[in-house]
Amino acid sequence: MTAHVSNATNKLQELALNRFGLWLFLVSDVSFFVALLSSRFFVYGGATPEEINQYLGLGLTILLLLSSLTAYRAEVGAERNNRTMMNRNLLLTILMGTLFIVGVGFEWKIALSHEVTWPSKPYGTILFTLTGVHATHVVTGLIAFTVVFFKKRKADIGEGNSWAVEGAVKWWHLVDLAWVFIYPTLYLVNS
Amino acid sequence: MSTQSIGQLLRVGWVVIIALFILTIIEFVAAIGLSGILQLAVLSILAVIKGTLIVQYFMHVGQIRKSITDLWWGILVPSEVEE
Numbered sequence: 001m002t003a004h005v006s007n008a009t010n011k012l013q014e015l016a017l018n019r020f021g022l023w024l025f026l027v028s029d030v031s032f033f034v035a036l037l038s039s040r041f042f043v044y045g046g047a048t049p050e051e052i053n054q055y056l057g058l059g060l061t062i063l064l065l066l067s068s069l070t071a072y073r074a075e076v077g078a079e080r081n082n083r084t085m086m087n088r089n090l091l092l093t094i095l096m097g098t099l100f101i102v103g104v105g106f107e108w109k110i111a112l113s114h115e116v117t118w119p120s121k122p123y124g125t126i127l128f129t130l131t132g133v134h135a136t137h138v139v140t141g142l143i144a145f146t147v148v149f150f151k152k153r154k155a156d157i158g159e160g161n162s163w164a165v166e167g168a169v170k171w172w173h174l175v176d177l178a179w180v181f182i183y184p185t186l187y188l189v190n191s
Numbered sequence: 192m193s194t195q196s197i198g199q200l201l202r203v204g205w206v207v208i209i210a211l212f213i214l215t216i217i218e219f220v221a222a223i224g225l226s227g228i229l230q231l232a233v234l235s236i237l238a239v240i241k242g243t244l245i246v247q248y249f250m251h252v253g254q255i256r257k258s259i260t261d262l263w264w265g266i267l268v269p270s271e272v273e274e
Contacts, residue, residue, distance in 0.1 A: 016261035023255055046231065054219075061215055069208040072249050076200045173250045180241045183215075184234040188222035191231050 011160055018163055026174050029137075033178045036133060037185050040126045046191035049123055051114040053107070057187035060103045061179065067096035068176040071145075071169045078165035081158035086165065090149045093172065097142045104135045130182055137175045144168040207248045214241050 070092040077085030111117035111127055118124045148168045157165070195203075214237050221233045246252045 012261055013265045016258040016265070019254055019258040020262060023258075058215070058219055062212065065208060065211050065215065068211075068245065068249055069204055072204045072207075073201065076197060076204070080197045080200075082197065170250055173245055176249075177242055177245050180245065181238050184218060184222070184238050188218060188234055189231060190222065191227045 015160075015163060018167065022167055022170055026170065029174060030178075032133075033181070036130055037181055040130070040185055043126055044122045046189055048187065048190045049114070049116045051110075051117055052127075052187055053110055054187060056103065056107055056110070057183060060100060060107070061183045063096055063100050063103065064176055064179050067093050067100070068173055070096065071172045075162070075166055075169040078152065078157045078162035079159055083153070083157060086157060087149065087153050090145055090165075094142055094145050094149070097138055097145070097172075101135060101138055101142075104131055104138075107131065127186060130186060134175070134178055134182055137171075137178065141168070141172045141175050144171060203248055207244050210244055211241055 070089040074086050074089035074093060077083070077087075077089060108128070108131070111124060112119075115121065116123060117127055119128045145168050148164050152164055155161075218234060218237045221230065221237070225233055
């Protein structure tokens with residue numbers, strides 16, 4: 001005898017459940033970033049040290065935004081059964097995400113060379129915590145993209161078979177969304 | 192996403208990314224040219240606009256409504272039993 005087969009097991013229901021579950025998780029993760037971002041103003045006020053490299057911050061932002069476009073194109077490719085577009089854009093996203101991590105490492109190196117941005121100082125605490133938590137999200141996104149790339153590069157794609165790509169891409173956009181708020185909070189605000 | 196052609200979807204992607212780049216440059220310039228509460232207000236508004244573009248066009252937030260509708264139907268319609 002086969003067990004009960006609920007409607008939630010059909011593809012449409014499963015996709016709806018996956019999307020709903022992921023969105024719930026993303027919203028809870030956003031609350032974590034909101035708490036960290038607000039802590040910057042309580043700990044250090046509205047000032048930003050001159051030692052912060054503005055051009056590096058701008059470069060990291062442009063790189064991450066660009067990776068969001070390639071992630072979006074990978075999702076379009078997966079949903080529209082265009083394997084070349086999906087694979088190429090997944091690889092480009094992985095490449096740009098990796099460059100972003102290298103850039104954050106460089107940012108940390110610069111921060112450690114100035115006393116005001118040491119991890120033990122108020123601004124340094126904020127800088128290392130925010131960029132560290134965000135970089136962890138980037139790394140998990142890169143792992144997800146790598147797994148998805150190897151899982152889907154030859155497997156069935158197209159409508160109804162693209163959840164793996166869609167889920168990873170949504171996660172990546174959350175990483176991008178968080179940075180859209182981290183960038184002005186850490187680099188630009190100076191009041 | 193499903194009703195648009197692939198060309199339209201890719202065009203949406205380019206339009207959104209160009210808008211995000213322009214807003215980022217405005218942010219950068221505003222941070223240099225403005226100060227105090229005005230700077231904070233302008234940077235906050237720009238960040239919210241950028242975030243909205245990402246959530247709306249890249250994350251397809253509109254899918255949530257359809258997902259919830261589909262889930263409700265799954266709950267309301269009785270489950271099938273297979274033997």
